Amino acid sequence: MNTIKQINYAKISSVPVSAATCFTWHAAKGAFARLNPPFAPVQILEEPDELKAGAEVLIKVPTPFPFFEIKWRLTHPEYVEGQYFRDTQIKGPFKSWEHTHNFKEIDSTNSEMEDVLKFSLPFGILGKLFGAPIVKKQLSALFNYRHSILKMDMETLKSNNEPLHILIAGSSGLIGTALTPYFTTQGHKVTQLLRSEGEKSEGLEYWDYENQTTTINSNQTFDVIIHLGGVNLAGGKWTNKRKTQMLKSRTESTSFLSEIITGLKTEPKVFLCASAVGIYGTTDSDPREEDSPKGDLYSSMIVAEWEKATKRVSDAGIRVVNLRFGMVLSPLGGALKKFLLPAKMGVGGKLGNGRNLISWISMEDVLGVVTHSINNEQVVGPLNVVANDMYSNKGLIKTICKVLKRPCLFPVPALILIALFGKQMAKETIFVNTSVSNEKLIKSGYEFKLPELEGALRHMLGKV
Structure with missing residues (x-):
């Protein structure tokens, strides 16, 4: 019986646009690249033209070791427009990985965006004891950056005049x-x-x-x-x-x-x-x-x-x-x-x-x-x-x-x-x-x- 529980992480932010607008921004081509942190950038090898159920993305994750790379393939098994979408790992560095992006309407011009992660690490109890603190620290830096970008871009988006x-x-x-x-x-x-x-x-x-x-x-x-x-x-x-x-x-x-x-x-x-x-x-x-x-x-x-x-x-x-x-x-x-x-x-x-x-x-x-x-x-x-x-x-x-x-x-x-x-x-x-x-x-x-x-x-x- 597997007694190693999943590790949870969540980050929520209020943004000055509707949930539909925030969702559309995340679904747009280039969103993954826009949220890619410059302090630990991943290389996007494959990216779908549009976000939809069943779409896949393949990225290459940097490591501290030269000539060693980790490829990570993810899929979007669930997608409800304007409300949430979820990505899960097909193959990659985690034993399991689930990331849900939730969009909650506050009123017509304000909403909340929440990232909810559930994952488990390889190597059993050793992975959780020694790897979990490191991964959580990295996730905290990553999602602090992503939510900062999101807030700045939503401020710009709400005053955009027209598509160019x-x-x-x-x-x-x-x-x-x-x-x-x-x-x-x-x-x-x-x-x-x-x-x-x-x-x-x-x-x-x-x-x-x-x-x-x-x-x-x-x-x-x-x-x-x-x-x-x-x-x-x-x-x-x-x-x-x-x-x-x-x-x-x-x-x-x-x-x-x-x-x-x-x-x-x-x-x-x-x-x-x-x-x-x-x-x-x-x-x-x-x-x-x-x-x-x-x-x-x-x-x-x-x-x-x-x-x-x-x-x-x-x-x-x-x-x-x-x-x-x-x-x-x-x-x-x-x-x-x-x-x-x-x-x-x-x-x-x-x-x-x-x-x-x-x-x-x-x-x-x-x-x-x-x-x-x-x-x-x-x-x-x-x-x-x-x-x-x-x-x-x-x-x-x-x-x-x-x-x-x-x-x-x-x-x-x-x-x-x-x-x-x-x-x-x-x-x-x-x-x-x-x-x-x-x-x-x-x-x-x-x-x-x-x-x-x-x-x-x-x-x-x-x-x-």
């Missing part, structure tokens, strides 16, 4: 991979503009800006077009060849996309093009605003030319927003991913003298500012996308270590960083001082989701 058709170039990058499921769960249609060759199909278009070819034709209609492409400035040493790639991947792609946009018979309502606070170069402590002079660094020239390439679209009378991103914080990529490994190992520390200022922005607020820029017709031209407060690189890394409960005692000398990355790259990406104002963004009515650095890091690292 959004074309995204650069959808495979750090920001693009976050934007796609965010938009689809908000009820928008997303078409990805990809550089690789392929057959034109639903949700996919192709282009080659170097050879000036695309599958898009002038009769197609897009409400919003977003361009996020460009070779990563921090992706390798700045050889002459790479510097040319960094420039051309931005200017030539934007010029060709601008040509595509102005050739459409139906104009989009807005063109959002990525940019960067690097346009200001190395600044003093006085925060730079959108009309401040451009810097004299090579990266400043790249960004200035990048923005100039959108002029054809604005000259055609189409609203253009140049999103001047600060350091985008996400454990999945960019600077934060590089900072995390030494910090987790207890050997984190300032870079160089640690005094250069960093203007940062959380990924959740990147998504928020993009939505705000789409919906607010008063937002035009360059826009600094940064949080309220700036941190020195020493202060940023110290806060990361604090959240991870690790020491911050091992500075990296400037000479080592210069030897690793080259003098110019180190100067323009690691030691650059970026003091930037977000006054234009605030005056346009944007309200930050994660305004403080420590709170933002706790959210994205599962340390709430």
